[in-house]
Amino acid sequence: MEELGKNFVVDRVPENEAQAFICRAQNFHDYKFSDHLLTIGRAGAGFNNIPVKQCSEQGIVVFNAPGGNANAVKELVLAMMIFGSRNLKPANKWLSDQVGTDQSIDLAVEKGKKAFSGKEISGKTVGIIGLGNIGSRVANDAEKLGMKVIGYDPYIAVERAWEISSHVHRVTHLSEIFEQSDYITIHTPLTDETHHIYSAENFEKMKKGTVLLNFARDEITNKADLLEYIENGTIKYFATDFGSELFYHNDAIFVSPHLGGSTAEASLNCTKMAANSIQRYLTTGEIINSVNFPRVVQELNSPYRITLINKNVPNVVAHIASRVSEEGINIANIVNRGQGDYAYTLLDLDETNETKIQELMSNFKASDNIIRVRLIKKEI
Ligand SMILES: NC(=O)c1ccc[n+]([C@@H]2O[C@H](COP(=O)([O-])OP(=O)(O)OC[C@H]3O[C@@H](n4cnc5c(N)ncnc54)[C@H](O)[C@@H]3O)[C@@H](O)[C@H]2O)c1
Numbered sequence: 001m002e003e004l005g006k007n008f009v010v011d012r013v014p015e016n017e018a019q020a021f022i023c024r025a026q027n028f029h030d031y032k033f034s035d036h037l038l039t040i041g042r043a044g045a046g047f048n049n050i051p052v053k054q055c056s057e058q059g060i061v062v063f064n065a066p067g068g069n070a071n072a073v074k075e076l077v078l079a080m081m082i083f084g085s086r087n088l089k090p091a092n093k094w095l096s097d098q099v100g101t102d103q104s105i106d107l108a109v110e111k112g113k114k115a116f117s118g119k120e121i122s123g124k125t126v127g128i129i130g131l132g133n134i135g136s137r138v139a140n141d142a143e144k145l146g147m148k149v150i151g152y153d154p155y156i157a158v159e160r161a162w163e164i165s166s167h168v169h170r171v172t173h174l175s176e177i178f179e180q181s182d183y184i185t186i187h188t189p190l191t192d193e194t195h196h197i198y199s200a201e202n203f204e205k206m207k208k209g210t211v212l213l214n215f216a217r218d219e220i221t222n223k224a225d226l227l228e229y230i231e232n233g234t235i236k237y238f239a240t241d242f243g244s245e246l247f248y249h250n251d252a253i254f255v256s257p258h259l260g261g262s263t264a265e266a267s268l269n270c271t272k273m274a275a276n277s278i279q280r281y282l283t284t285g286e287i288i289n290s291v292n293f294p295r296v297v298q299e300l301n302s303p304y305r306i307t308l309i310n311k312n313v314p315n316v317v318a319h320i321a322s323r324v325s326e327e328g329i330n331i332a333n334i335v336n337r338g339q340g341d342y343a344y345t346l347l348d349l350d351e352t353n354e355t356k357i358q359e360l361m362s363n364f365k366a367s368d369n370i371i372r373v374r375l376i377k378k379e380i
């Protein structure tokens with residue numbers, strides 16, 4: 001992988017000696033991370049497969065690839081809205097059950113096709129929950145396809161808000177999405193708030209014949225409630241990226257096997273983004289696109305940089321500064337940023353004496369509240 005540069009080997013070290021993992025959606029919740037592991041790059045958007053809290057406690061910086069697969073998901077979602085509207089799943093099943101000559105099947109088709117007459121998406125209302133990298137793209141393109149678009153996202157990022165067409169109407173209550181939409185799609189992470197958003201309480205508010213989509217996470221849907229509201233005609237069609245035995249033989253449900261982000265383009269984008277973040281972190285200590293540590297970018301102009309991951313408690317910076325001063329070293333630059341319970345420090349030193357630097361490192365390693373210490377030597 002060229003993004004990692006010549007100083008890194010890929011796949012040729014035992015797992016418990018690796019400094020970095022790059023992964024997709026495999027579950028790490030029961031995994032014991034070795035002390036060698038410094039970072040994990042999730043080559044995708046969702047990171048609920050990674051025990052982020054545990055990683056923070058161990059000083060492991062977790063990166064994801066925001067937006068890297070957003071176009072792929074958007075295209076599939078738009079396709080699935082049309083697929084559901086045009087009854088293509090039951091129509092295809094009906095057609096494949098026809099027997100006879102081409103001529104007799106043609107006759108049956110012309111007679112029987114009216115049973116599958118669909119609806120156009122143009123002019124209809126789509127409600128989008130979550131206007132991040134994917135939701136904002138779905139919103140803009142649905143609008144271009146002639147739809148009226150309403151969106152709900154109480155935590156929308158400023159950059160995303162700027163990118164969204166002024167024709168997209170933002171609603172402030174989730175219930176408005178369920179009450180007003182002909183199509184509903186969700187593009188949020190799985191959180192306590194989004195868990196089972198698709199359940200009876202909200203289905204009850206929907207128009208009869210709504211097309212519902214879930215290409216975010218399985219646990220967003222309460223499956224028993226979903227089947228009940230398909231049965232009573234409220235939900236005309238459900239398209240999802242997450243399978244269940246309950247779904248496979250239901251004509252009103254289409255399931256793809258977690259393919260939203262599975263295109264050649266998205267896989268390459270995400271892997272490159274994760275590899276770039278990891279490479280930058282390992283070689284410069286800088287952090288971009290981390291899900292558990294703040295963004296810290298600072299050019300290295302000194303012979304040595306020490307990076308510290310510490311608990312976000314009072315006096316840590318003062319403690320760092322006094323340890324440096326005790327060694328008679330001059331600080332060239334210091335950046336400290338906190339996020340939640342943890343903080344990250346880049347400490348650039350005007351010092352070339354390696355013995356002094358190593359003593360300082362040992363002091364830091366022995367300090368309370370400092371979880372991880374790394375030394376980076378400026379390449380000349
Ligand atoms: N099916 C797939 O293959 C696939 C691919 C990519 C992402 N995903 C899923 O889609 C999710 C979204 O991806 P993204 O790239 O757009 O992420 P993103 O972080 O760019 O956007 C998520 C958006 O959801 C919003 N949000 C969070 N909680 C919310 C809530 N309770 N109500 C409304 N909005 C809320 C956030 O403010 C943010 O704008 C991912 O977390 C992942 O679970 C699935």
Ligand SMILES: O=C(O)[C@H](O)COP(=O)(O)O
Nearest residue numbers: 024025043044045046261
């Ligand atoms: O969150 C994501 O990016 C998607 O769920 C894609 O997961 P994948 O990398 O396993 O395809």
